[in-house]
Amino acid sequence: MKIQATLAIVIGGCQGIGQQIAARLLEKGAKVCIADIQDGGAVLTEFHQQFTSSRVDFHPCNVSKDSEIDDVFAHVREIWGRFPSIVISTAGIIDEHDWQKCVDINLGGSIRVVNAARRFLGRDSGGGGGVVVLTSSISGIQPDFWGPVYSATKHAVVGLVRSWAILQQKPNFEQHGIRFNVVCPGAVETPFLEQTDRALHREWHRNRLHSIQLFSPNEVAEAFIRLVEDDELNGEAIRLTRDLGVHLVQFPDTVYA
Ligand SMILES: NC(=O)C1=CN([C@@H]2O[C@H](COP(=O)(O)OP(=O)(O)OC[C@H]3O[C@@H](n4cnc5c(N)ncnc54)[C@H](O)[C@@H]3O)[C@@H](O)[C@H]2O)C=CC1
Numbered sequence: 562m563k564i565q566a567t568l569a570i571v572i573g574g575c576q577g578i579g580q581q582i583a584a585r586l587l588e589k590g591a592k593v594c595i596a597d598i599q600d601g602g603a604v605l606t607e608f609h610q611q612f613t614s615s616r617v618d619f620h621p622c623n624v625s626k627d628s629e630i631d632d633v634f635a636h637v638r639e640i641w642g643r644f645p646s647i648v649i650s651t652a653g654i655i656d657e658h659d660w661q662k663c664v665d666i667n668l669g670g671s672i673r674v675v676n677a678a679r680r681f682l683g684r685d686s687g688g689g690g691g692v693v694v695l696t697s698s699i700s701g702i703q704p705d706f707w708g709p710v711y712s713a714t715k716h717a718v719v720g721l722v723r724s725w726a727i728l729q730q731k732p733n734f735e736q737h738g739i740r741f742n743v744v745c746p747g748a749v750e751t752p753f754l755e756q757t758d759r760a761l762h763r764e765w766h767r768n769r770l771h772s773i774q775l776f777s778p779n780e781v782a783e784a785f786i787r788l789v790e791d792d793e794l795n796g797e798a799i800r801l802t803r804d805l806g807v808h809l810v811q812f813p814d815t816v817y818a
């Protein structure tokens with residue numbers, strides 16, 4: 562998909578990886594609505610200094626609530642005349658102690674975003690199709706003893722994306738016209754890392770963190786942009802690790818689908 566002149570939603574775009582994705586989309590000529598549970602004043606001020614203010618907006622959104630996600634889509638149509646064709650969510654937390662919250666935001670939030678995209682973008686429901694890119698982690702491909710719940714939610718996000726993606730290859734089923742992809746980063750230098758205390762084995766976790774070569778949020782944003790731009794990529798996961806590099810994950814063969 563050519564990004565120039567498209568409309569995009571970036572949920573979780575107030576900081577970290579999401580903010581960098583929004584910046585890359587704006588640079589490439591999209592109009593971007595940032596949505597987040599935190600106040601958008603600071604990020605809007607920053608972007609209004611770099612980009613035409615009519616091309617970037619903010620709408621509050623907690624991914625724990627279906628209605629707030631729907632409101633973001635409605636807001637985009639109200640201000641820019643149509644629904645977006647690019648939907649990205651980076652909203653996520655780590656919290657092994659309040660595990661229901663971790664499941665509700667990381668997995669529940671991803672399911673809610675996908676459901677909204679299906680309703681507003683899906684060709685089978687009158688939309689124009691598009692691309693959805695969600696955020697997993699290398700913990701969504703491999704186990705992590707410091708975050709079993711976090712890892713479970715991130716594995717689930719990969720399964721969610723790949724399952725919706727293969728529907729497009731089933732000619733006898735509804736054709737939604739949406740590509741679904743996911744990014745699985747290693748550790749990234751963002752405020753997210755301050756959530757160490759919500760992981761298990763927190764001292765080990767904190768110490769280990771100091772020995773890791775972190776990715777920049779921009780390196781991760783570039784993976785999202787690739788998954789948006791390349792129309793051949795559907796049901797794909799890009800993993801970023803220092804040891805193995807940046808690559809499309811090779812999954813085991815699907816045996817019955
Ligand atoms: N930073 C890292 O090392 C890694 C992060 N990730 C994943 O990347 C995603 C983004 O991470 P970062 O940008 O590093 O984190 P971050 O904490 O810097 O940014 C996350 C953004 O999501 C927003 N958010 C949180 N809960 C929300 C909710 N309920 N509704 C709407 N927005 C909400 C936050 O306000 C924040 O703006 C997360 O899903 C995280 O699990 C994956 C691998 C590594």
Ligand SMILES: CCCCC/C=C\C=C\C(=O)C/C=C\C/C=C\CCCC(=O)O
Pocket residue numbers: 697698699700746747748749753754766769770773774801802803804805
């Ligand atoms: C090992 C402890 C570091 C944990 C960093 C905190 C949160 C990370 C959340 C993630 O989703 C990322 C998961 C794991 C990152 C751990 C190691 C990355 C090093 C591997 C590499 O880059 O090659």
